[in-house]
Amino acid sequence: xxxxxxxxxxxxxxxxxxxxxxxxxxxxxxxxxxxxxxxxxxxxxxxxxxxxxxxxxxxxxxxxxxxxxxxxxxxxxxxxxxxxxxxxxxxxxxxxxxxxxxxxxxxxxxxxxxxxxxxxxxxxxxxxxxxxxxxxxxxxxxxxxxxxxxxxxxxxxxxxxxxxxxxxxxxxxxxxxxxxxxxxxxxxxxxxxxxxxxxxxxxxxxxxxxxxxxxxxxxxxxxxxxxxxxxxxxxxxxxxxxxxxx
Amino acid sequence: xxxxxxxxxxxxxxxxxxxxxxxxxxxxxxxxxxxxxxxxxxxxxxxxxxxxxxxxxxxxxxxxxxxxxxxxxxxxxxxxxxxxxxxxxxxxxxxxxxxxxxxxxxxxxxxxxxxxxxxxxxxxxxxxxxxxxxxxxxxxxxxxxxxxxxxxxxxxxxxxxxxxxxxxxxxxxxxxxxxxxxxxxxxxxxxxxxxxxxxxxxxxxxxxxxxxxxxxxxxxxxxxxxxxxxxxxxxxxxxxxxxxxxxxxxxxxxxxxxxxxxxxxxxxxxxxxxxxxxxxxxxxx
Amino acid sequence: xxxxxxxxxxxxxxxxxxxxxxxxxxxxxxxxxxxxxxxxxxxxxxxxxxxxxxxxxxxxxxxxxxxxxxxxxxxxxxxxxxxxxxxxxxxxxxxxxxxxxxxxxxxxxxxxxxxxxxxxxxxxxxxxxxxxxxxxxxxxxxxxxxxxxxxxxxxxxxxxxxxxxxxxxxxxxxxxxxxxxxxxxxxxxxxxxxxxxxxxxxxxxxxxxxxxxxxxxxxxxxxxxxxxxxxxxxxxxxxxxxxxxxxxxxxxxxxxxxxxxxxxxxxxxxxxxxxxxxxxxxxxxxxxxxxxxxxxxxxxxxxxxxxxxxxx
Numbered sequence: 001x002x003x004x005x006x007x008x009x010x011x012x013x014x015x016x017x018x019x020x021x022x023x024x025x026x027x028x029x030x031x032x033x034x035x036x037x038x039x040x041x042x043x044x045x046x047x048x049x050x051x052x053x054x055x056x057x058x059x060x061x062x063x064x065x066x067x068x069x070x071x072x073x074x075x076x077x078x079x080x081x082x083x084x085x086x087x088x089x090x091x092x093x094x095x096x097x098x099x100x101x102x103x104x105x106x107x108x109x110x111x112x113x114x115x116x117x118x119x120x121x122x123x124x125x126x127x128x129x130x131x132x133x134x135x136x137x138x139x140x141x142x143x144x145x146x147x148x149x150x151x152x153x154x155x156x157x158x159x160x161x162x163x164x165x166x167x168x169x170x171x172x173x174x175x176x177x178x179x180x181x182x183x184x185x186x187x188x189x190x191x192x193x194x195x196x197x198x199x200x201x202x203x204x205x206x207x208x209x210x211x212x213x214x215x216x217x218x219x220x221x222x223x224x225x226x227x228x229x230x231x232x233x234x235x236x237x238x239x240x241x242x243x244x245x246x
Numbered sequence: 247x248x249x250x251x252x253x254x255x256x257x258x259x260x261x262x263x264x265x266x267x268x269x270x271x272x273x274x275x276x277x278x279x280x281x282x283x284x285x286x287x288x289x290x291x292x293x294x295x296x297x298x299x300x301x302x303x304x305x306x307x308x309x310x311x312x313x314x315x316x317x318x319x320x321x322x323x324x325x326x327x328x329x330x331x332x333x334x335x336x337x338x339x340x341x342x343x344x345x346x347x348x349x350x351x352x353x354x355x356x357x358x359x360x361x362x363x364x365x366x367x368x369x370x371x372x373x374x375x376x377x378x379x380x381x382x383x384x385x386x387x388x389x390x391x392x393x394x395x396x397x398x399x400x401x402x403x404x405x406x407x408x409x410x411x412x413x414x415x416x417x418x419x420x421x422x423x424x425x426x427x428x429x430x431x432x433x434x435x436x437x438x439x440x441x442x443x444x445x446x447x448x449x450x451x452x453x454x455x456x457x458x459x460x461x462x463x464x465x466x467x468x469x470x471x472x473x474x475x476x477x478x479x480x481x482x483x484x485x486x487x488x489x490x491x492x493x494x495x496x497x498x499x500x501x502x503x504x505x506x507x508x509x510x511x512x513x514x515x516x517x518x519x520x521x522x523x524x525x526x527x528x529x530x531x
Numbered sequence: 532x533x534x535x536x537x538x539x540x541x542x543x544x545x546x547x548x549x550x551x552x553x554x555x556x557x558x559x560x561x562x563x564x565x566x567x568x569x570x571x572x573x574x575x576x577x578x579x580x581x582x583x584x585x586x587x588x589x590x591x592x593x594x595x596x597x598x599x600x601x602x603x604x605x606x607x608x609x610x611x612x613x614x615x616x617x618x619x620x621x622x623x624x625x626x627x628x629x630x631x632x633x634x635x636x637x638x639x640x641x642x643x644x645x646x647x648x649x650x651x652x653x654x655x656x657x658x659x660x661x662x663x664x665x666x667x668x669x670x671x672x673x674x675x676x677x678x679x680x681x682x683x684x685x686x687x688x689x690x691x692x693x694x695x696x697x698x699x700x701x702x703x704x705x706x707x708x709x710x711x712x713x714x715x716x717x718x719x720x721x722x723x724x725x726x727x728x729x730x731x732x733x734x735x736x737x738x739x740x741x742x743x744x745x746x747x748x749x750x751x752x753x754x755x756x757x758x759x760x761x762x763x764x765x766x767x768x769x770x771x772x773x774x775x776x777x778x779x780x781x782x783x784x785x786x787x788x789x790x791x792x793x794x795x796x797x798x799x800x801x802x803x804x805x806x807x808x809x810x811x812x813x814x815x816x817x818x819x820x821x822x823x824x825x826x827x828x829x830x831x832x833x834x835x836x837x838x839x840x841x842x843x
Contacts, residue, residue, distance in 0.1 A: 003589070010459075030310075031479040032592070032624070032626060032681060032682065033588055033589040033590075033592075033682070034589065034627075034684070035626055036310075036312060037310070037677070037825065039478040045520070045574065045575060047572075047573070049681075051624070051625075051626035052680075054628070055312060055341075056312070056340060056341075057336075057340075057341050059629060059632070068387075073632075075481075075625055075632060077624060077679075079594075079596055079622075079677060079679055080574075080598070080620065080675065080677040081573055081576045081579070081596030081598045081675070081677050082354075082575075082577075082598065083345040083767065085600070085643070086598035086600060086675045088620065089636055091633055095363045110606075112283065112292055112463065115292075116340055117387050118341055118387065118388065119341050119391075121342045122625070122629070122632075124546050124624060124625050124626045126679065126681075128572075128573055128594075128596070128624075129573055129574070129575050129576075132574070141527035144434075147266055147293070147294050148310065149310070149311075150293055150294070150295070150308035150309070151293070151310030151311070152266075152281065152282060152293055153266045153267075153292055153293075154267065154290075154292060155266055155267035156266060156267060160673070181443075182581075184762070191267070192267065193290075208486070212782075227753070232266050233265045233294050234263060234265060234294075236293065237263050237265070237292075237294045237309060238263060240262060240310065241296060241309060243395070243487035244309060244326045244413065244414075244487055244489075245484075262565060262638075267723075312779065324536075324538075326536075338836050374536055375536040375538045376538045376540075377537070377538050377540075377541070401538065401540065402538070402540065403540040403542060404544065406539070406541060406545070406761070407541065428726040460538070460539040460543075460545075461544050462540055462544055462547070465544070465547070465548075467551060467552075467553065470548055470551065471553065471557070472555040474553065474554075474555055474556060475557065477555065477556070478556060478557060481556075481587060482587060485587040485588065485589070489665055506557065507556070507557025508556060508557040508558045508559070509563060510557070510566055511556060511557075511564070511565070511586035511587055511588065512564065513588075514628075517585055531584050
């Protein structure tokens with residue numbers, strides 16, 4: 001796909017967005033009744049469902065491994081129907097394990113693990129539909145599910161992607177944009193309170209002079225996403241508080 | 247996010263809903279409690295919940311959370327593992343609890359010296375899957391330590407278990423209730439509730455050997471129906487977020503009488519019933 | 532299938548209760564729990580459905596996505612030359628049980644996949660597989676039925692079939708245009724073109740003939756349908772019967788050791804299966820048309836988010 005097609009002469013992207021426009025985000029907590037916390041998150045056509053269990057008794061109880069901090073365990077599952085071409089991945093698929101590892105490391109920095117000694121927090125992520133920005137969606141959905149489970153965190157973790165098309169920094173890449181070979185693709189996750197970076201990943205080449213612009217744009221995106229997530233959490237909390245106050 | 251001085255007034259401090267990373271106060275006179283952390287002299291919330299202020303202690307009560315356990319709590323637990331001199335107990339919490347052999351009632355007197363044969367016969371007391379009614383003795387990093395010594399009930403029999411959100415069970419002095427409808431309930435603070443046939447207290451004291459029996463008494467059809475009705479009432483109170491007490495259970499039971507037991511678990515009936523119970527509870531207070 | 536460990540007292544309470552005609556939640560032996568059904572939530576798939584079976588929104592929770600792909604025909608495929616095929620795949624998520632982490636769910640996945648295949652991959656499914664042929668001996672549609680089990684609270688098979696049924700009913704295939712074009716030697720060759728128009732899609736032929744599964748669980752000397760988690764833990768054997776709308780038996784499968792399994796007992800089970808199935812067909816029809824008329828933004832259920840199924 002040539003660059004021309006990714007950005008029209010009027011400056012519109014393939015899905016009609018402007019370069020600094022986020023896709024539509026819709027999210028909700030408490031969607032699975034058995035899990036301690038759960039969330040359903042949509043960013044454009046990318047859809048993620050997360051179940052959180054914990055803190056709970058670790059599955060492998062090994063006194064030698066008894067740590068003072070909670071263990072975070074992440075499993076990332078991609079539904080075969082999530083991509084335009086149906087594809088079934090094995091549980092040991094390297095890409096899946098890599099995403100799970102990224103998510104785990106990200107939340108190891110945000111969850112107050114010392115509050116939950118000798119227990120385990122399980123995060124089960126399901127990618128139901130993939131239209132780009134999957135790592136970003138997974139992180140945002142997992143944040144929502146962890147908060148829903150009442151797990152202590154120092155802050156939200158909000159992620160966003162950004163890239164570079166035709167000399168223009170673009171925010172929140174959709175599937176078509178990500179697939180374009182020449183588009184550098186940066187995923188950033190921040191903890192909004194003090195802006196510290198929880199996750200940083202980039203594919204493809206980007207000239208160092210352009211990095212700042214793309215980073216700034218992504219971080220702006222993260223802040224908008226923070227508002228969305230916070231609103232979803234507040235809505236759920238107000239709902240519950242109202243019911244419990246009788 | 248900076249700390250906002252608007253939150254320094256006491257009235258505004260309480261009952262505010264906050265989310266992780268929200269600043270609560272920078273006033274140095276406050277100390278931080280559960281659900282908060284400090285950074286640069288400001289107290290922040292670490293969970294989504296309601297701010298609570300008790301004297302100088304500021305904490306955030308999470309509206310949804312696993313049971314954490316306090317000394318003195320009355321809980322219902324399920325044995326998950328039989329070890330040497332101890333049992334592991336699932337108490338619906340962050341970790342399994344522990345019940346030591348030395349913490350249970352042994353037949354033939356409470357203070358009998360523990361001998362070798364007791365350890366070998368651990369399973370004659372409790373085996374995997376058994377439900378116990380216990381009290382939290384200690385809260386340790388290895389989990390809650392339980393005891394059943396001061397409780398006349400060992401294994402729970404003649405009924406069924408209902409699991410509810412721990413937030414809906416207020417702590418009270420009494421967690422065992424013999425309901426007027428002819429059903430006994432043991433309401434564990436940890437969200438495990440045992441609903442069973444009513445057994446007069448005198449009968450239990452008569453034969454201490456019975457406390458570890460696996461055998462149920464005979465249960466009549468009428469009793470079964472009452473037990474199912476109470477269990478369903480508790481389930482619907484739980485799903486509709488109504489506090490679970492002997493009073494709310496009885497209100498629900500009374501209101502439920504013009505429905506079939508099985509219909510209590512349909513959405514339509516459950517919503518109406520919970521609504522009626524809430525009205526009655528509001529009237530009482 | 533259940534991983535729940537009950538005490539001997541609970542075991543006995545449930546068993547004696549069932550034998551006296553009293554299930555723990557007051558249901559009769561053939562009474563089923565409430566079902567919530569949603570369709571179309573995976574917009575990029577050809578069909579999708581989510582089905583939850585249980586009391587008050589807590590229950591067995593299944594999500595199905597269907598992707599249709601054009602496959603070039605080859606004799607070794609095992610697919611008849613003038614037919615298409617349906618391939619099922621079940622994946623149990625660790626959110627249903629911790630044992631399903633990593634490879635832990637593999638055994639159950641295989642068992643459920645085979646069961647679903649037995650019901651849906653073949654003429655017994657009711658679907659006209661010949662209509663899925665594009666050009667005989669050349670190309671055909673494969674319908675990939677991918678199931679994600681999100682939660683198990685007793686009786687998974689019947690819920691699986693419900694969800695798969697709904698997903699197949701909601702499936703839309705693009706129209707295919709087949710033409711005969713002369714090749715370089717003047718010989719007429721058949722060629723096909725898949726029309727890329729979301730307004731021009733077709734339903735699967737024969738979806739109204741799909742069967743429904745009724746699984747009987749033996750507890751003591753009696754049988755129950757749609758067990759709770761506790762009832763399933765107590766049950767020692769089960770019998771699944773798949774029944775078509777025309778009251779044909781499409782598939783049968785026994786699991787465990789059925790006590791006193793006489794021909795008379797089998798006849799009784801078949802009779803009950805037909806009774807339950809005809810009620811279920813009616814219930815399915817109503818729930819499905821409700822699901823169809825709901826858009827994703829509509830939420831006419833109470834906003835008790837964690838209480839009831841939220842459409843997604």
